[in-house]
Amino acid sequence: MQRYFIELPEINDTLELPAAIYHHAIVVMRMKVGDYFEIVAADKKVTTMQLTKVTSNSATARVDYKFKHAVELPLQVTIACGLSKKDKADWIVQKATELGARRFIFFRGDYSIAKWDKKKQEKKLTRLKKIICAAAEQAHRVEVPTVHYAESIKNLPLKEYSNKIVAYEEAAKQGEKTALASLISKLREEKGSVTDTSLLAVFGPEGGISTAEVQYLKDNGFTLTGLGPRIMRAETAPLYLLAALSYALELA
Amino acid sequence: MQRYFIELPEINDTLELPAAIYHHAIVVMRMKVGDYFEIVAADKKVTTMQLTKVTSNSATARVDYKFKHAVELPLQVTIACGLSKKDKADWIVQKATELGARRFIFFRGDYSIAKWDKKKQEKKLTRLKKIICAAAEQAHRVEVPTVHYAESIKNLPLKEYSNKIVAYEEAAKQGEKTALASLISKLREEKGSVTDTSLLAVFGPEGGISTAEVQYLKDNGFTLTGLGPRIMRAETAPLYLLAALSYALELA
Incomplete structure (x- = not known):
């Protein structure tokens, strides 16, 4: 309907x-x-x-x-992505809205090729809001995710989050397998009270995340997290995370 | 590299x-x-x-x-999709290759609006093969998934599969929560010997899957499976399944 x-x-x-x-x-x-x-x-x-x-x-x-039907992921997930080229932001928000994200932040990463100047920011955010609203309607959600822009990784609102992870391609290459499972098992234990639990998940742009950015995130309580053994494109990794969270918290 | x-x-x-x-x-x-x-x-x-x-x-x-590094999903997953409009097949194969699918079958569903006539089939499959190969290289995979066309759901090679599911939107609406978890728990028990286990997962086109098609699949041993409480677009559902399988079989 x-x-x-x-x-x-x-x-x-x-x-x-x-x-x-x-x-x-x-x-x-x-x-x-x-x-x-x-x-x-x-x-x-x-x-x-x-x-x-x-x-x-x-x-x-x-x-x-x-x-009233429970259709919202029982965890407030924010997807923070480095600015990517072309229309990748469009479809990250569309798909991640279908998969239950609550908030998006696009930031200018050290390796971002794309730039959003003041004028472009406004235009882009207006466009993304429309895509998000249509996707939320289609997915039969009751929450419409929000979307923001951050000038750099240092402008992310870290204090608002009880859990913070960064998807790190090198972790996948080195076979890091435990961080996501540990996080999810912690979230499952908290289940019931988990509704107010929040997760900030950072993803680099196509070029990846710089050593300085990784260091900043580590210093600020982020866990470096592998998302399986295959290397995913920048726009695919957030979908993997959301689907894994949905499976583990809503179905398993 | x-x-x-x-x-x-x-x-x-x-x-x-x-x-x-x-x-x-x-x-x-x-x-x-x-x-x-x-x-x-x-x-x-x-x-x-x-x-x-x-x-x-x-x-x-x-x-x-x-x-030699284990980068392949420890389960042979075939994604069978109803023909969808525009370039949706392109990005289903790209993303699902990143997420570990082994084989794709595109079939003409009762509610498919798109048609692939003989000439188009060849052109489409050639294009999809190129996209798949590039995605497999980028994802650092050692298997290149294959892609085929089937005239209808009745032409799917059912006998080759030990597990068969159909993603059913109505299941999501009715809050079906157990089928995927049961399948995955069975697969996890078989783990170790799971490499030769195969799964055929059927997804409808945008218009969904017809009652007759659902009946045919049920009669042929398919399990109707919900993929969480939100309604996903036709092209998003296969990604959810693959990410959930990867999380449960490779990380959890």
Whole structure:
């Protein structure tokens, strides 16, 4: 069922569709009176709505069913990525939103070739926010992840996180196998109370992460973490991490 | 280090670079005498080579070091996907190769909008093979996954597989949480002897998998499997599966 996020604090009996939702539901999706869709309001509750009236420029729907279903990863994961070339940021946020990330930070790494100047930052973040919102709707999530820019690795908000890891290609090459399993086993023990647990995971750009950056992260409590024996592209590694966390915390 | 696959049965003392490798290493990557690269021959052994002679149309390298490092997922995973639109097949094979898949089959699903006629099949498969080979080199793998086309779900080579699952969106919606964990716990018990174990995992196209297809798969020993509580796009689900398998079989 089509899902929309809405800024209202909660959904009561009826809803006049805001313009953007009217456009998508009525004009693009051609929904008619009697059709259903879902709304997620600011209270994170999912409500099934049924269209009761459609005119050429407005539409009204009424509450059909309210439910709450655990669809959020039971761990607040922030994916911090070095700036990569082309549209890689686009699809990192799309896929990682489907996989349950809560927040994205793109930072200029020592080996980043791409640059986001002031003007580009704004344009890029606007574009990424749109992609994230569409992916969150499609993935039937109740949280819309946020996205930020950081001038360097030193601008990451380290103090907000109880767990911090950096994916390190050299760790994969050297066969590092224990860090991710240790982290996950700690998280599993905390499960139940794990909802407020947060993880900041740093990934380098295509060129990797510099020795100085690794040292800075180590000095600030990050664990160097291997993600299996194969070398992954910069944009694939965050997906591996999120899928492994989902499997271990939601299914295993 | 740059890695190349080569069709020779094994690497002996010296190697004259084949034309395609000469082009990439010398012309594109501008390697010079003294530079190193890796070769994977048909025996799956990885050999570090050092360039000893470079001319305007040929180059020779000598064996520097032979080693064998476990980089292959200890389970032969085949990803069978319904045909999807645009370039989705391109990036499914790229990412899933990085994540350790051994074989790909693209089939025409009941809800596939895309069609691959005879001419397109050939062109598509040639393109996919190139992408797979480049991804396998980049991921430092010793196996190059294969790729095939099947006219329908009924043409999948079921008998070759000891484990068969189908990712089913409805399972995610209904909160199915046990099938993947059961499969993985079985595979972990078999570990050690697990190298020859094979898994066929079927994923629908964007439109999903039809009731008739689900019934056919169930009748043929497939387990309907949820991949966590969020709804993933057709191209994201195979990556989730491979990352979960890698985590559980290689790291946990």
